[in-house]
Structure formats: C-alpha cells, structure tokens
Amino acid sequence: MGGICSRKRDQQVIEDGVRRGVSGRYSKSGSSKWLGNSFARPTADLQSGGSFPSLLELCIYRIREDIDRYNSFSMLPRDTSQQIFNELVISRCLTAASLETFRDCALQDVLLGECPGVTDTWMDVISSQGSSLLSVDLSESDVTDAGLSLLKDCSNLQAITLNYCNDISDHGLKxxxxLTNMTSLSLKKSYAVTAEGMRAFSTLINLEKLDLERCSGIHGGLRYEQCKLQKNCAAQENKKKQKATTK
Known part of the structure; x- marks a missing residue:
C-alpha cells in the first residue's frame, strides 16, 4: 500500500530561499511577526531526545501552521516547495485549497497514498508539475479515469502507484x-483492470516493475498476459544491470 508522503530527494536546500519565500511578497498578510511564535512540533522532538531543528525546518513548520495565508510557492526553490508539500502530507494538513499553492511548483514527488479527500479536482494541480514530476501515488483515492488522463503530459513520470483505486478502469490506463519513461507501475487490488488495460502497457518499454496483485479482473487466460508483461519487465531490468556492469 502506498506511503502517505512524498520522499525528499538528495539536492541541497538553500535556507535563504525560504527566507525569501515567506516574505510579504508571497504571504497574504505580509506580517513579519510570525517567526516569533513558538513551534510546538520541534519542542516535542527535543523533549523526546531529538536534535535541534534547523532554521529551514522551523520555517516549514510555521508555514504549515499558517498555510491559509499563502497564495503560491511557485517562486520558491523547487526543493523548498517539495519539503513544504511533504510536511503538509505527513501532518495530514493538505487539502484541496492548500494544494492550489503548489501549482506550477515543479514538484518531483506527489505521494498521496491514503491521504484523505483526494479526487479528480486535485489532478489539475498535480499535472501542472509537468515534466518535473517523477512519481505519483494515488492509492486509496477517489480519482477516476478522467483525473488520471491529466497525467498524460507529465512525460518524465517514472513511477505511478494506483493501489485500491476502484474508480480507475482500462479506459484510464490507456x-x-x-509515458515511456515509466519504470514502475502498481495497481494492487484494482478490480476494474482487465486484459484490455494491460495491453496499454506494451508501449512502456522501460517498465521494470509491474504489480497487479489481487486484480480480480485478471484471471484464466488473462494471467498469461500478466506473466508475460512481468517477464518483460524482469528482462528489461536485467538488461540495465548488464549495461551497468560493463561500464
């Protein structure tokens, strides 16, 4: 089952970017007093033996508390926007309204598995990340074929997780x-998926991992198609490993 938060990538985050991002230009109120308030979460971390939070973490915690004051994070460095997004997801503070602040932020990971309230209305902002978007997890959401179709222009997507998404059918998978850069696709317990939808995967030449566990629409002769696809994925992965060892 998909995780509930987007993972942090290995880029260095410049804290100056956050100081610029929380200035009056990007805040609805422009008040400079917000930094003087207490930060409940870091205090709790220290009491439990954790390390001191960085200035960046303090800023992100405060932004989470005052998320309604912001219109957009699109002018922030991408890594900073990603970490703010992650914090909102982890703390379950992300809503359709706060998601709008991440429009055109070039996020790389939008992992919303088990996140409450995710529907087709979220997909417009998610797809606005464009070619920067690398991974998406919509597990246990109410996203339908119509919402999934908005990802078709996110050409660099490498991993999509749609576990327990019963409103996504073969039509949506088409x-x-x-998305020929995709290497991982998971559709666990997606009852509407059949052989027709699986045929759409034949164009995914870089696919290495395909999970169709407990997809009840795949049975009998359709299992052969599933096994064939999974063998193709394994062969593709082995080719990449061989190339890596010969370099």
Whole structure:
C-alpha cells in the first residue's frame, strides 16, 4: 500500500530561499511577526531526545501552521516547495485549497497514498508539475479515469502507484501508454483492470516493475498476459544491470 508522503530527494536546500519565500511578497498578510511564535512540533522532538531543528525546518513548520495565508510557492526553490508539500502530507494538513499553492511548483514527488479527500479536482494541480514530476501515488483515492488522463503530459513520470483505486478502469490506463519513461507501475487490488488495460502497457518499454496483485479482473487466460508483461519487465531490468556492469 502506498506511503502517505512524498520522499525528499538528495539536492541541497538553500535556507535563504525560504527566507525569501515567506516574505510579504508571497504571504497574504505580509506580517513579519510570525517567526516569533513558538513551534510546538520541534519542542516535542527535543523533549523526546531529538536534535535541534534547523532554521529551514522551523520555517516549514510555521508555514504549515499558517498555510491559509499563502497564495503560491511557485517562486520558491523547487526543493523548498517539495519539503513544504511533504510536511503538509505527513501532518495530514493538505487539502484541496492548500494544494492550489503548489501549482506550477515543479514538484518531483506527489505521494498521496491514503491521504484523505483526494479526487479528480486535485489532478489539475498535480499535472501542472509537468515534466518535473517523477512519481505519483494515488492509492486509496477517489480519482477516476478522467483525473488520471491529466497525467498524460507529465512525460518524465517514472513511477505511478494506483493501489485500491476502484474508480480507475482500462479506459484510464490507456492514458498512461505514452509515458515511456515509466519504470514502475502498481495497481494492487484494482478490480476494474482487465486484459484490455494491460495491453496499454506494451508501449512502456522501460517498465521494470509491474504489480497487479489481487486484480480480480485478471484471471484464466488473462494471467498469461500478466506473466508475460512481468517477464518483460524482469528482462528489461536485467538488461540495465548488464549495461551497468560493463561500464
């Protein structure tokens, strides 16, 4: 089952970017007093033996508390926007309204598995990340085929997780056929998926991992198609390993 938060990537985050991002230009109120308030979460971390939070972490915690004061994070460095997004997801503070602040932020990871309230209305902002978007997890959401279709232009997507998404059918999976950079696709317990949807995967030439566990629409002769796809994925992964060892 998908995780509930987007992972942090290995880029260095410049704290000066956060100081610029929380200035009056990007805040609805422009008040400079917000930094003087207490930070409940870091205090709790220290009491439990944790390390001191960095200035960046303090800023992110405060932004989470005052998220309604912000219109957009699109002018922040991408890594900073990603960490703010992660914090909102982890703390379950992300809503359709606060998601709008991340429009065109070039996020790389939007992992919303088990996040409450995720529907097609979220997909417009998610797809606005464009070619920067590398991984998406919509597990246990109410996203439908129509919402999934908005990902078709996110050409660099490498991993999509749609576990327990019963509103996504073969028709929706056809929209993924052009995402040729995809290496991982998971559709656990997605009852509406059949052999017709699986045929759309034939164009995913870089696919290495395919999880169709407990997809009840795949049975009998359709299992052969599933096994064939999974063998192709394994072969593709082995080719990449061989290339890596010969370099």
């Amino acid at each position: 929209h993924l056929s052009g």
